[in-house]
Every structure is written in structure tokens, then in C-alpha cells.
Amino acid sequence: MDLEFYKNQATLKQKEHRKTLEALKKKPPKNLDYLAQEVHDEVFRKVDCLQCANCCKTTGPLFTDKDTDRIAKHLRMKTADFESRYLRTDEDGDKVLQNLPCWFLNDDNTCSIYEVRPKACREFPHTDRKKIYQINHLTIQNTLICPAAYEFVEKIRLRTGVK
Structure with missing residues (x-):
């Protein structure tokens, strides 16, 4: 997967x-939720997250x-120990990873805690949520990171005829 290509395309098409x-x-x-789910499913039949x-x-x-x-619990640690070892509090007061790439990303792009991964990971890139227009800022941001999010917006644009 050519991540540089997708990032460049997403950058060019931000506006x-x-x-x-x-x-x-x-x-x-009226059918936006249905259309978004259909496009999401279509995109993820083609995009393999493990390649990215x-x-x-x-x-x-x-x-x-x-x-x-x-x-x-999954790692058999106390919550406080888990947090001090892997997380930090950011400027917005949110708990986030201390470092990137993610501690739990394996060399083959699989996740060592996949079954218990954070909600944000399970939902990323958020293209299958209802009322997708409520998170436009996030969707635009995600097109720069995720080829599937870029493809999603491109297909939504074409399917709805909105220019």
C-alpha cells in the first residue's frame, strides 16, 4: 500500500x-446512514489494514x-501500573500513549491486544458510524492517515454527486 500516495492525494483534496x-x-x-455503511463495507473489502x-x-x-x-486485566496488571507504564495525560486531559508507534503493534502489523483493544481503535476510522457528518473534522483528519478513510470520502462524494 502506497501510504505516501494516499497522503498526497488526501492533502491535495482536503478542500x-x-x-x-x-x-x-x-x-x-435521507439514505446517508445506509449509504455510508454500504461504502464503508465496500472500502474495507478492498483495504487490508494489516498491509498498512x-x-x-x-x-x-x-x-x-x-x-x-x-x-x-488482560495483561494481568493493576490499572495504575498499566497507565504509568504505557500512557500519559495530554494537554486536553486525555489518556494517550506515551510513545508511537503503539506499544502493542507487532512486526506483522497485528495487534497484541486486539481482542481487548481500546474503543477508539475498534471504531477507527469511524466511517461506519451513523450521522457521519457530525464528525467531519475527524473524517478529514483521518483521510491523511488512513487510505480507507480517503477512499470512503472519495466514494461518498461520487455516490452522492456532491461536489
Whole structure:
């Protein structure tokens, strides 16, 4: 997967993508949730996250209290020990990874804690959520990181005819 190509394309099309998503926010088609799910499924039949893992290499998820408790238990650690070993509190007061790439990313791009991974990881790139237009800023940001998010916005743009 040519990550540089996708990042360049996403950068070039930021304005166009933003315009498309804003238009969908102003006047969402009645079937937008259905269409978004259909496009999400189509994109992920073609994009193999294990060939990329750019999200795990370049961005860290937010860790909720439920996430830290669940992962610490899985690792047979106390939550406080897990947090002090792997996490830090960012400028917004959120718990995030101390370092990137993610501690739990294996050499083959699999996740060593996949079954108990954070909610943010399970939901990334958030292209299958209802009322996708509510997270336009995040979707635009994710097109720079995730080839699937880029493909998603491109296909939504074409399918809705919104320019």
C-alpha cells in the first residue's frame, strides 16, 4: 500500500473533501446512514489494514477508563501500573500513549491486544458510524492517515454527486 500516495492525494483534496462533507451536513440525503455503511463495507473489502497499520504507527488512540481497566486485566496488571507504564495525560486531559508507534503493534502489523483493544481503535476510522457528518473534522483528519478513510470520502462524494 502506497501510504505516501494516499497522503498526497488526501492533502491535495482536503478542500474538496471538506466542501463535500459540509454539503452533506447542511442537507444530508435521507439514505446517508445506509449509504455510508454500504461504502464503508465496500472500502474495507478492498483495504487490508494489516498491509498498512499507519494509524497504529502515527496516531495514538484515547484510552477511556473502561479501556485501561480491560487492557490492564488482560495483561494481568493493576490499572495504575498499566497507565504509568504505557500512557500519559495530554494537554486536553486525555489518556494517550506515551510513545508511537503503539506499544502493542507487532512486526506483522497485528495487534497484541486486539481482542481487548481500546474503543477508539475498534471504531477507527469511524466511517461506519451513523450521522457521519457530525464528525467531519475527524473524517478529514483521518483521510491523511488512513487510505480507507480517503477512499470512503472519495466514494461518498461520487455516490452522492456532491461536489
